[in-house]
Each structure stands twice: as structure tokens, then as C-alpha cells.
Amino acid sequence: MSDETPICSAKGCRAAAVWVLAWNNPKIHTPERRKTWLACEEHREHLSAFLGVRGFLKDVVPLSEWEAREGA
Numbered sequence: 001m002s003d004e005t006p007i008c009s010a011k012g013c014r015a016a017a018v019w020v021l022a023w024n025n026p027k028i029h030t031p032e033r034r035k036t037w038l039a040c041e042e043h044r045e046h047l048s049a050f051l052g053v054r055g056f057l058k059d060v061v062p063l064s065e066w067e068a069r070e071g072a
């Protein structure tokens, strides 16, 4: 784990990430595989919509909760 603050994945955004968007592209990923994007409060909806319309979005979780899960 690094001490660096996770940054939002939206293009050009340098805001601290608050959300983790877990997604999967069934054409290139196995079903259990999870790719993640990070999102700030402002870009959560935008990024979720981007993944949602493609049917890729699996989960949207607060970053703190995601890290707790990963650590478990």
C-alpha cells in the first residue's frame, strides 16, 4: 500500500477519489475479473453511466469500504 491519495479516473480530473467503480467487460475479461475505476464525488455519475450503458458496471462502493474489503 502506498501513502499516495488515490485520484479520480476521469480524464483531466485530479480530485481525490471517493468511490470505486468495479466493472467487467465480458468480451475480454473472465466473469470473476474486476477492473476498477476511481471516482471523485463529481464524476461518480458520469463514469457509472459510461460503464452502465455498456453493461460493464458491477458495483459502486465507497473507497474506504473497498479498501476494507481488499484488506479482509
Ligand SMILES: [Zn+2]
Binding pocket: 008, 009, 010, 013, 014, 015, 039, 040, 041, 042, 043
Ligand atoms: Zn473527478
